[in-house]
Amino acid sequence: MLHSQNIESHTLSVLVDNEPGVLARVVGLFSGRGYNIDSLTVSETEHQKHLSRITVVTTGTPRIIEQIKSQLGRLIPVRSVIDLTVMGPPLERELALIKVAGRGENRVEALRLADAFRATVIDATVEHFVFEITGRSNKIGQFIELMVPLGLVEVARTGVASIMRGKEAT
């Protein structure tokens, strides 16, 4: 018997009490049950210092995604779990710092591609650039792939920050 395995990517916004160990519990839930974490970011909510927002991008079948949401919702320090993906395409942005070393034509080409991708140079010598780029994760992935043959040295990515469209709070 065949089961359809529709693997979906969902972005979950998890509001938690800002207390010690809460990140460990959320991450532990994923690793303990073998759920994927494709991206994870944490931030204070700033105007409510006692709350933090954990944004997790995860993949799984619809059933697995429902399990994850239900189990997250039952964790003690979790205030709310919002599935941004089911509310329509959310605004998602990531930042990466990308170091590329090279001379001559490779260097010129790296700069040309950086212009096309609206990446900016934040550190440079005659032998290297560090580019800052922001955008959706697949755009950043494309830029990194293009840098590989041009002398990619190193990448630091932040993971995805996500927010609902429109004027309402998530």
Added chain:
Amino acid sequence: MLHSQNIESHTLSVLVDNEPGVLARVVGLFSGRGYNIDSLTVSETEHQKHLSRITVVTTGTPRIIEQIKSQLGRLIPVRSVIDLTVMGPPLERELALIKVAGRGENRVEALRLADAFRATVIDATVEHFVFEITGRSNKIGQFIELMVPLGLVEVARTGVASIMRGKEAT
């Protein structure tokens, strides 16, 4: 007897095997021993798909920072721990999505400040903006503080991505 308590902020770049549970172990080390996590980001290293980079900004006395580095280094899936802060000021950037709702003069002022901070508008109606801003964490914090009286609705921050200056790998 007085002990001097010099609390320092350090950015650690932790290279780990990309295997299930590694993030949980790293986060668990911090929460289990009560170490601070001011920011945490995770990313694949892209050109080496079997490795991930975890960037942690932590605060503590010099002795605590040394303990953290030493204990991280003894975790099984950790390949290397680099203290970017002791290598000279590292390149650090964060991204935030910031939703502000309002009309009239508040709206004009929000847009004016966004210009000054080089934030860009990625979603808007006549009643709200979503700004994308990148920079050092304190610059982003300042911008958020300025938005509070103008109708701040919501913030999603990525945490800090960090990379060493110069052409060498970290």
